[in-house]
Amino acid sequence: MLNCLQSWPEPVIRVQHLSDSGIRVIPDRYVKKPSDRPIFDLDPSSEIDIPVIDMRGLYSDDESIRRKTAGMIDGACREWGFFQVVNHGVSHEVMARTREVWREFFELPLEEKQKYANSPSTYEGELGAEYSKQVVELCGKLMKIFSTNLGLKEEYLEEAFGGEELGACMRVNYYPKCPQPDLTLGLSPHSDPGGMTILFPDENVSGLQVRHADNWVTVKPIPNAFIVNLGDQLQVLSNANYKSVEHRVIVNSEKERVSLALFYNPKGDMVIKPAEQLVTAEQPPLYRPTTYDQYRLYMRMKGPSGKSQVESLKST
Ligand code: OGA
Ligand code: NI
Secondary structure: OOOOOOOOOOOHHHHHHHHHOOOOOOOHHHOOOHHHOOOOOOOHHHOOOOOEEEHHHHHOOOHHHHHHHHHHHHHHHHHOOEEEEEOOOOOHHHHHHHHHHHHHHHHOOHHHHHHHOOOHHHHHHHHHHHHHHHHHHHHHHHHHHHHHHOOOOOOHHHHHOOHHHOEEEEEEEEEOOOOOHHHOOOEEEEOOOOOEEEEEOOOOOOOEEEEEOOEEEEOOOOOOOEEEEEOHHHHHHOOOOOOOOOEEEOOOOOOOEEEEEEEEEOOOOOEEOOOHHHOOOOOOOOEOOEEHHHHHHHHHHHOOOEOHHHHOOEOO
């Protein structure tokens, strides 16, 4: 399940090698044009943050709390496309150990790392399997809530993704220290192509920024929480009631950062299209049916490119 290689134009391990070599000036190819560079906010305490959802509320004995929690998730999906979840059911111990294993991996000498470069899951082994099993269960819970929030039957989205055969894969992101963080980005603006992403960020180092009302909002990670974000396939299935949102990563000169991203995606040959119940005379289907395999090719060719990919599916 974890054997997915997603190619990105930013080759992480080689950048780490550069960083370890102690360079003071970053190579030209990493220098962004001025309008794409991050702005380091002088007063981070004044910033708004993405919604935080306590998932215990979904299982409360009190029906009004269950409804309120589902409503908060719906609001977060519509307004932000991003939220953090606490009391999500994934073992905190498994989370911590999994992150530690990956941190150690990135501390290995370059040659050792390269041995695993095409199959990091081998290194991660059973612990990784346990981590992803629990996170995929969390995805299932959220998909059920999204379905009912959209007025679809509870199983709708999971079935649209291929049921038991859905695609899920994990990518571990390592952002080394950077001597000139104001000139570059750790990850360029993009929306995630798949269904939903469950990100376990580095709780000591923030870096993820979410586009909201034309600003870049820096997410402040909460210990043991996950950051959930909607991908392009949910935008298509929901006929744009929900939208995938652009995000990017900034780096810093003091601390490296490790994040674990689990991508919950449709099985490659499932045809993804707006749910019929969400298509009406007033709201015609906004996107052309496409399999996820076809969709993914675009990303491979173009790399992170904001939201141009899902835009290209528009049925005029
Ligand atoms: C991603 C991503 C953010 C992060 O992997 O798609 O957006 O904080 N990662 O590492
Ligand atoms: Ni992303």
